[in-house]
Amino acid sequence: GIQVEQSPPDLILQEGANSTLRCNFSDSVNNLQWFHQNPWGQLINLFYIPSGTKQNGRLSATTVATERYSLLYISSSQTTDSGVYFCAVVKTGGYNKLIFGAGTRLAVHP
């Protein structure tokens, strides 16, 4: 099946720093989503981005489908950005079966 690899696995930042999270996938996809899981476990949708670039406030994401990777940018990080960031994909023709990466655990310190 399709493989989803996220890097780095762990990231520690000072408040105000910028960061880039990466998601590599091993096959063509027609769905890619980025999620933030807060300390209480709730998964929050950040982006639906199977291709192209989107921005939402301090967050932006870019997916280059032909090269099978996606990037999530966090600028001017805040302590509330802490948590786990997941990338999840649906293989082309794979209905809505999301395949998740293992996540990037982010800790932002004041």
Added chain:
Amino acid sequence: DGGITQSPKYLFRKEGQNVTLSCEQNLNHDAMYWYRQDPGQGLRLIYYSQIVNDFQKGDIAEGYSVSREKKESFPLTVTSAQKNPTAFYLCASTDGPSTGTDTQYFGPGTRLTVL
């Protein structure tokens, strides 16, 4: 407010017991999903349902059962056959049934602990 609700938030089970986790959505979504998350890992698909009275096994269906009698409800039963049921269980839904291009929305989850 529209959304997905799961209950209970925390559940404790003795070995050998079956338990049922509730998932309800008022988004009028066709498809619903159950995922399992183990500590430090991503989510894995247990079962999914694209339409009422129909459901399909996901990647780790052994020891679990589901039903989809109503569009808004998709309960998950963790049976005694599930060898390691302690985990965080998340329910999700999408508007479209099967194109693969829909955004999935998640409920707040149920933490199951087997004593």
